[in-house]
Every structure is written in C-alpha cells, then in structure tokens.
Amino acid sequence: MTKRIALSQQVPEIYQAMSKLQQAVEKAAANAGIDQKLLELVKMRASQINGCAFCLDMHSNDAIQHGESPRRLFVLDGWRETELFTEQERAALALTEAMTKVSQLQDVPDDVYAEATRVFTEEQYRAVAWEVIAINSWNRMQVTSHAPLPKRDA
Template sequence: MSKRIQLTAALPAAARNIVALHQTVEKAAADAGLDQRLIELVKIRASQLNGCAYCVDQHSRDARKLGESERRLYLLSAWRETDLFSEQERAALELTEAMTRLSHTQDVPDEVYQQATKVFTEEQYVAVAWAATVINAFNRLGVTSHKPLPADPK
C-alpha cells in the first residue's frame, strides 16, 4: 500500500474539531441511555462497509474492552443472518448501512427510519444517526490517508 499524507496530522485543528464532535456524540448517546456497545457496533459496521481497516481494528478492540463477544464481532458483517443482535441493534445497523450507502441509495428508506424511531427514543435516534455520521467522516479520512494500523497490542 502506498504511503500517503495523513490528513488528520496535516490539519490538526480540524482533527481536534472532529474529535470534539465525536466526544459530543458519545456523550449524547450515553445521556440518551444507549449501550456503548451498540454505538461501537455502528462504528464497526460503517467501517466495514467503507473498508477502513484502521477503524474496524480500533472499534473492534474498543467493543471487546466493553465486553462485546468475539462471536458477535465475527458475525457483524452477516448480522441479518443471525439472531444474535437485539431489535435495537438491528435497527441501528440498518440505519447505519442506509446512511453509509447514501451515494448508492440517495435516501434512507422510510421503513428503515420508521423501524429506528419505533425502537429508539428521539434522543437515541439522534445519537445513533450522529454516530453513523461521525464514523463515516473518520472512515473517509482514514481510507483516503491509508492510515496505518497501530502495532498489535496483544
């Protein structure tokens, strides 16, 4: 893989702002009563779709630290084919996929929106949608920069 300019390092003020946005969204999710593991699943799934190895690695490790099972992480890309994910998680993953694929779909289908607003409060829905938005921004920076993986922490 070719070495590229690291966009976050090249414009640290912007990087600090996106990190601050991330922290705001994380607090909103916590304040809305969302399980942090659900938010990590959102981050991982969007990162899988965007092909961001750095973010898949980071958020999989973060999810494991929060107690997420390896089995669910292994099966996340095939979540529709299992009964391992709750109704809220399924709605969050469906919303995340729709938002991540906007360049193809041009919309979040009404049924996806309706299912998400059925299982989430307004505050929770907002937090999930913002979490998907922020991780998509991070993915675009990481993929464009070919952000290298950190050393294996073992």
C-alpha cells in the first residue's frame, strides 16, 4: 500500500476542531437520550460502506466496551435480514446508509426520512444525523491517509 500524507494530527487546529465536533455530537446525543451503542452502530455502518478499516477497528472495540454484542456487529452489514436490531436502530442504520450514499441517491429517500422522524424526536434525529456527518468526515480522513491500525493484543 502506498504511504500517504497523514491528515489526522499533522494540522492540530483542524484535528482539534474535528474532535470538538465529535464531542459536541456525542453530548447532544446523550442529552437527547440516544444510547451510545446506537451511535457506535451508526459509526460502524458508515465505516463499512466507506471501507474505513481504521474506524471499523476503533468502533467495533468501542461498541463492545459499551456492551454491544459481537454477534450484532458480525451481522451489521445484513441488518435488514435479522430481527436483532430495534426499531430505532433500524431507522438510524437506514438513515446512515442514505446519508453516506448521498452522492449515489442524491437525497435521503422520503420513506427513510419519515421512518427516522417517526421513531426519533427532532432532537434525537438531529443527533443521529450529525453523527452520520461526523463519522463520514472521519472516514474520509482516515481512508485518504491510509491510516494504519493501532497495535492490539488480539
């Protein structure tokens, strides 16, 4: 793999701004009553679509630390085919896919939007949508940089 210029912490002001955005998104989600596990599923699904190994590694680890089951993570790419995910999680995953693929879809389909706004309050919807925006930004930074995976025991 071609070694790339790292974008992450080489321009600390921008990296810190991204980190502050992530902190603000997570605070807004917590204030809106969104479970951290749901946010980790959003991060995982967007990272799967974007092919970001660095983010998949990080967020699978984070999800498990927040009590997520490995089984649900293993089948996340096929979430529509299983009953393992709640109504809110399913709406968040559909919204994540639509927002992540917006260049292909040219919009968030009305049915995806309607379901998300049915199962989430406005405050919750905003928090989930901002999480999708944030993780897509992180994915683009890490994929473009070919960010190496951190060393782990397993």
